[in-house]
């Protein structure tokens with residue numbers, strides 16, 4: 001692994017011991033997360049996304065395989081070394097963001113505390129981080145007074161204040177409207193441009209369509225990196241966007257593709273191993 005790679009997984013396995021038996025959440029995952037990249041981990045519910053992120057953020061341990069972080073093997077890191085890596089090198093934005101926030105401090109004080117105890121060169125000043133996530137008007141509110149979406153944005157703002165080498169965010173846009181989801185993606189892309197490596201899990205087609213690198217995790221297996229769907233824009237340019245298929249077979253199209261289906265109906269043709277979706281011919285539909 002070169003120093004251009006912040007983190008790497010080699011044949012990582014995670015087995016949970018549950019009452020009903022063993023759950024194989026990760027079944028030999030290989031992945032590299034290059035420095036300054038933003039990677040989305042997509043895939044169906046239960047596919048292993050949170051497990052992968054928890055191991056990457058050193059919140060959980062692999063049952064087998066090797067995890068490398070900042071050029072060192074951290075698979076069995078423990079004690080003060082583990083604590084230091086977690087505190088200074090990694091910002092963790094959990095699925096329930098209240099777990100990452102100090103409940104007795106206001107939003108602004110939360111960020112000031114992060115800046116004081118973990119902030120590094122390049123970290124945003126707390127007021128600027130609040131502004132970037134459109135939270136300036138909530139500066140005086142404690143996390144318990146914030147909505148789920150505001151807590152989520154505050155946890156992302158804390159990561160911007162921290163400016164770590166690695167940000168790991170579990171579903172950071174799950175509770176957000178389009179505008180705020182866009183703010184979070186923009187904020188993560190901005191810190192990545194400064195050299196921070198960002199890895200997030202998401203089902204969110206809005207986030208997926210904006211991120212250049214998407215890894216798909218299904219039943220604990222990472223499929224080959226997929227560039228996503230190609231979308232032809234009105235001007236004839238073809239651009240690539242990712243789409244997610246859930247376990248029931250429902251396909252979530254990125255907004256650019258959705259615009260091609262104003263009636264929200266499609267004909268599906270399977271052709272030489274490829275699936276072609278077309279908006280139905282309205283006149284033919286009316287006759288049938």
Ligand SMILES: Nc1ncnc2c1ncn2[C@@H]1O[C@H](COP(=O)(O)OP(=O)(O)OP(=O)(O)O)[C@@H](O)[C@H]1O
Pocket residue numbers: 016017018023024025043044045046047048049050051052
């Ligand atoms: N602590 C645990 N004990 C037992 N099984 C677990 C535990 N945590 C997760 N699992 C199981 O491991 C598998 C992967 O779960 P994980 O939460 O990583 O998936 P996910 O892709 O993040 O799902 P979601 O999108 O719903 O959050 C699932 O089958 C889940 O039930």
